[in-house]
Amino acid sequence: MKHRLLSALFLLVGLGLSAQGLEGVLVERYHEMLGAAPGSSPLVTYRIYLDLEPGYALLSVYGEKDRNLFFRTSTRFFNDSLNGAGSGDQVDAKALAEYPAAIDSWLTFGFASSVHKAVPLHLDPDGSILKADRSEGITTYSNSLSKRDGLVPASTVPEVMYLHITRSFLENLSGHVIETEVGAYGVLGHVKGATDENVVLIAQLTTDGELSYAINAGLRAPDGSIVKWLAYTPKADDERQHPALHLKPVGEARF
Numbered sequence: 001m002k003h004r005l006l007s008a009l010f011l012l013v014g015l016g017l018s019a020q021g022l023e024g025v026l027v028e029r030y031h032e033m034l035g036a037a038p039g040s041s042p043l044v045t046y047r048i049y050l051d052l053e054p055g056y057a058l059l060s061v062y063g064e065k066d067r068n069l070f071f072r073t074s075t076r077f078f079n080d081s082l083n084g085a086g087s088g089d090q091v092d093a094k095a096l097a098e099y100p101a102a103i104d105s106w107l108t109f110g111f112a113s114s115v116h117k118a119v120p121l122h123l124d125p126d127g128s129i130l131k132a133d134r135s136e137g138i139t140t141y142s143n144s145l146s147k148r149d150g151l152v153p154a155s156t157v158p159e160v161m162y163l164h165i166t167r168s169f170l171e172n173l174s175g176h177v178i179e180t181e182v183g184a185y186g187v188l189g190h191v192k193g194a195t196d197e198n199v200v201l202i203a204q205l206t207t208d209g210e211l212s213y214a215i216n217a218g219l220r221a222p223d224g225s226i227v228k229w230l231a232y233t234p235k236a237d238d239e240r241q242h243p244a245l246h247l248k249p250v251g252e253a254r255f
Helices: 001-011
Strands: 022-033 043-052 057-062 069-073 116-117 151-153 161-163 177-180 184-186 199-207 211-214 218-221 226-230
Touching: 022 199, 043 057, 043 211, 069 199, 199 211
Parallel strands: none
Antiparallel strands: 022 043, 043 199, 057 184, 057 218, 069 177, 069 211, 116 151, 161 184, 218 226
């Protein structure tokens, strides 16, 4: 049943283009911790948001042949083996205060826990449930997350469904790439941002390496039409490319 629903969701993306809808991509440095050794790279938690125009909603994030969806790092993605999850909607909200659950790596569709929507830190209106003032010698979150946590209560949190996307190393294994050329993820319906700015979180990734990605997304316009945005060069009249959907490693050519 889930595969049929996601297949229908994926097909919606190709119906047609009638508006803009995508203002850009916000890559937020959500949390940063100094490297374990002197001179080593910091462990950075990135939150990747799609910045949608008012009234637009996110339908799917997907990959297709020769237009892969991917998130990569030059090293490894960090995961919390105790309280972590592979999808933001599955994060146990009660465990977030326990380091390092809040900086775990996962994909998502607007949600950052089982009871929270995600919001950029600078738009967070309600403080933090995360604390940094614990006993000396115990690793904790940075002081910034004890003031704002990028979480706002959600009235409902639908299940995020994944088709042909392997996320196992975001749960309990180690890896450096999430990629699909025939897969998609989303919810039954659509999602808008938690605030009037309408930014929707699609991934939280923690790494001490260089992050890169290519994202394709389907949006629903206010009039009900479907907008298709690609990281890649368009091949049809109903496709648009946005340069912010491709974050390339240093020295790599753009698509």
